[in-house]
Amino acid sequence: MIAERGIRAVAVESLARRMGVTKGSFYWHFPNRNALLEQSLLRWEKHDEANLQVFLGAIADPRDRLRSFFRRTGREKLTHKVYSALCSAADHPLVEPLLERVAGRRMQHIEAAFAEIGFGSAEASHRARLTYSAYLGFLQLQRQHQAPNLSSGEFEAYMTHVIATLIPGKI
Amino acid sequence: MIAERGIRAVAVESLARRMGVTKGSFYWHFPNRNALLEQSLLRWEKHDEANLQVFLGAIADPRDRLRSFFRRTGREKLTHKVYSALCSAADHPLVEPLLERVAGRRMQHIEAAFAEIGFGSAEASHRARLTYSAYLGFLQLQRQHQAPNLSSGEFEAYMTHVIATLIPGKI
């Protein structure tokens, strides 16, 4: 529901209807709507954290690791849709700290990769922020239907350009 | 109101209270809430379109024009806050086409500047998309309180890095 219609769609009654039960049942399992939302978000965070380790932690070469980060945008569409939906609700009291943690973790990973390549601390930090901003901006353009289709050649060409621009071949 | 709390805060009753009038008065001036929202958004769009012409249209050198685009992020804070709030409501039927037009116009400007520098059509298009994505991503990080303060040295250093990375000194 979050991926398709945002956290606003995590509504007790509509969800209960969709599941073939009623509100009464829901409020036996959860104290309130916020609790459901909190557990859902926490569940997704764990999932995302594991993904980060599995997909990027295993890649030895830092350049390949960074390239893999961009390539992942085209895959794992559900996770990206959820994240994109959460970005649209950055002002929500439960979402804001979550986004802060998730983005922080990811940027640290990226920064570490740039540091491995050989950049200094400040330079690596800037590069990580710019890299992640490019990713966030792409998600926003997708929300506005102004990003190339993920399965198109246009997308591939753009990704190649981004990788070439942001990841230095040699230092 | 949009800048501070998003279009959701553009509510008839709360606005009327804030203005010291009542709903009855509002519904004499506007047929419904959507009309107010539409006119507000249109008004902002005109303002933004004019800004684009005044600030970027006048700069002759394409490189300076692009640099000015980034520097503007630190100034005109209200316009950026409004735009950022609108990005959070990209799924709204009135906001979506607006964002499409505004982002389209801005990216065309940026693409034209890259074309002037000497890049080919496809390359200029990619560079414009990446440049605008970096801007959008920065806005998102700002919403999450993970962007450096606009008046800090950290912000200046980051901007310098972004400009150096995205705008080529020579071709």
Place this chain on the structure above:
DNA sequence: ATCGTTCCATACGGTGGAGTATGGTGGAGA
């Protein structure tokens, strides 16, 4: 002075969604 128009207030109805109060049901144990 009267009348119509403009502008605004009061009061009401309707809707969607959160949360509560309370009654019912089926199945595991004493």
Place this chain on the structure above:
DNA sequence: TCTCCACCATACTCCACCGTATGGAACGAT
């Protein structure tokens, strides 16, 4: 067999909205 409890349904209250119906007050024109 009886009882208890986990689990679920029904039926409300409350609240924040949008929108409407209607009754004025100020004011210019005839």
